[in-house]
């Protein structure tokens with residue numbers, strides 16, 4: 001029986017990209033290998049649940065989001081939406097109901113907007129193509145409402161603008177409005193507020209939380225910002241080089257992190273206080289991780305301050321460290 | 334500030350700069366009378382609401398304004414010489430080798446059909462006269478400096494993550510050893526650990542080579558960590574300018590104060606989100622007087638009618654009627 005308490009389930013999800021080496025490698029017939037962007041992850045999102053996906057740049061967060069929104073095809077594992085296996089469903093008509101239920105707010109607002117479409121058309125396009133509104137006045141109403149929720153006021157002033165006539169944060173809010181307008185059951189929001197000041201950011205977060213409270217919308221909130229994840233999410237999942245290394249409640253991950261990488265992330269998070277001044281610069285030692293060369297054993301071991309022999313040999317499984325709290329670290333075994 | 338400031342002109346001197354955008358043929362002011370100076374080795378943060386004119390300021394300084402923009406007032410001087418900021422062709426020799434920009438929206442700024450290693454090496458050949466081999470070696474070194482393994486250099490921009498593209502942009506900005514880097518949200522897509530690495534790199538270049546930085550960011554912790562000074566923009570104007578320590582400890586402008594109060598902080602143990610009430614001002618219909626007055630908790634009658642000028646106050650500058658020079662002795666009290 002499919003478990004429909006969860007709106008989305010990812011099972012051993014894997015996305016590997018072939019590396020296209022330089023012409024040189026090609027001529028020599030050198031095997032170019034693969035970028036293991038997502039390397040076997042299990043994650044459930046409940047209805048109305050807000051899950052934050054955090055992790056280092058290049059750890060695979062966007063790739064997970066692109067799989068969920070059917071913009072990237074997994075090379076392994078399964079994806080179930082409301083109990084239905086969506087892994088190999090393809091084609092625009094087969095996907096139309098799904099696209100109505102699942103929307104993505106893209107990370108790069110500059111790339112996400114068609115430069116030749118006005119703000120109105122950008123937000124109206126999914127409403128038209130998914131046939132969600134009956135007539136023109138309904139359409140205008142839905143578009144206005146979405147722009148206003150995203151903090152673009154008065155909405156009418158933005159209708160006729162083109163993306164290049166907007167600031168970075170205004171573009172980001174147009175992308176947000178486009179996803180909100182559809183009223184989906186799940187939004188994958190990829191760094192949705194990275195270009196917004198703290199005040200507008202707070203406003204957008206309130207809108208997202210209100211959608212969950214009122215319409216039981218689920219949210220996968222991708223961010224590299226741990227305090228922000230704590231602020232908005234029920235659950236936080238920490239990704240490192242394509243693997244989930246820790247999952248737990250927002251409070252557990254923030255105040256009681258168990259995986260050494262999460263601890264490093266938390267310790268590196270700066271505080272802005274009255275006596276801020278210039279803090280010591282923080283960082284992790286060790287070579288830069290690369291999804292094209294995933295280390296053997298625990299993939300964090302070359303940078304882990306606590307690594308011991310076993311970490312270099314065997315990959316740690318997900319180990320339960322508390323209720324609804326797991327860490328993939330031999331120290332938890 | 335220091336006595337040497339009288340002897341030598343600042344590296345960059347922005348004087349009364351105003352820029353208008355034509356929207357449907359009607360000019361509207363995006364930045365108004367922006368003035369500040371930047372010294373070699375100095376790092377200044379530029380902070381403010383979305384749409385307040387930060388990118389416009391940066392683009393004006395780099396001579397990269399969009400076609401519908403017009404510099405309506407003011408000038409920009411570099412080492413005492415006026416820059417031809419409204420003439421793209423005359424700015425070309427200056428750009429990248431003297432002033433370089435890390436653009437907001439990295440994907441837009443990268444060429445989608447070229448491998449990233451080539452995009453970093455190219456300016457080294459053009460501007461520094463390096464051979465292809467030398468330039469490629471430098472590009473590999475720059476990639477490693479920003480935390481991307483050099484063997485990923487053969488990737489195309491779409492094969493990189495958002496944060497990796499942003500770091501490629503930083504590598505490109507560093508390529509020709511400029512004196513000034515303007516970073517427009519250069520680390521927004523980066524996690525704290527990668528970000529710390531980049532900020533450390535920029536800090537080293539500042540102390541070693543006297544690199545000056547203008548850092549546009551919404552992340553006040555980045556400002557706190559790596560800037561000497563911070564300027565706060567609101568609706569196209571600088572409303573406050575001061576040292577980082579002073580602004581965080583004792584913000585003067587009511588907008589700055591609310592901005593700092595709305596930073597979330599898990600240590601405080603409460604899940605509270607507090608946006609600044611009211612809507613951001615609109616480019617087309619800017620409020621009269623002080624543009625912040627409709628949202629300001631300390632608003633007075635004069636605020637709706639008179640634009641407060643950016644005046645010296647203490648060791649910084651502030652544009653707010655609470656701090657007018659006539660009232661300088663009765664220093665405004667803040668909650």
Ligand SMILES: Nc1ncnc2c1ncn2[C@@H]1O[C@H](COP(=O)(O)OP(=O)(O)OP(=O)(O)O)[C@@H](O)[C@H]1O
Nearest residue numbers: 017037057058059060061062063492493494495496
């Ligand atoms: N189309 C692609 N082809 C090849 N490699 C890719 C492709 N898309 C992503 N990658 C690689 O997969 C890895 C994960 O990328 P992804 O964009 O998912 O990271 P991310 O966690 O979102 O990072 P960021 O925080 O920087 O946005 C990176 O090494 C990236 O270079």
Ligand SMILES: Nc1ncnc2c1ncn2[C@@H]1O[C@H](COP(=O)(O)OP(=O)(O)OP(=O)(O)O)[C@@H](O)[C@H]1O
Nearest residue numbers: 165166167168169354383384385386387388389616
């Ligand atoms: N080419 C353009 N034509 C018309 N208006 C524009 C253009 N570029 C920017 N604007 C407007 O000018 C104002 C200032 O924009 P700018 O990009 O400088 O803001 P910003 O402070 O960088 O904001 P953000 O933090 O959102 O990037 C905004 O209201 C924006 O809508």
Ligand code: SF4
Nearest residue numbers: 298301304311329330
């Ligand atoms: S398994 Fe070992 S290397 Fe990996 S995080 Fe735990 S202690 Fe560190």
Ligand SMILES: [Mg+2]
Nearest residue numbers: 062107494495
């Ligand atoms: Mg990403």
Ligand SMILES: [Mg+2]
Nearest residue numbers: 167168388437
């Ligand atoms: Mg901007």
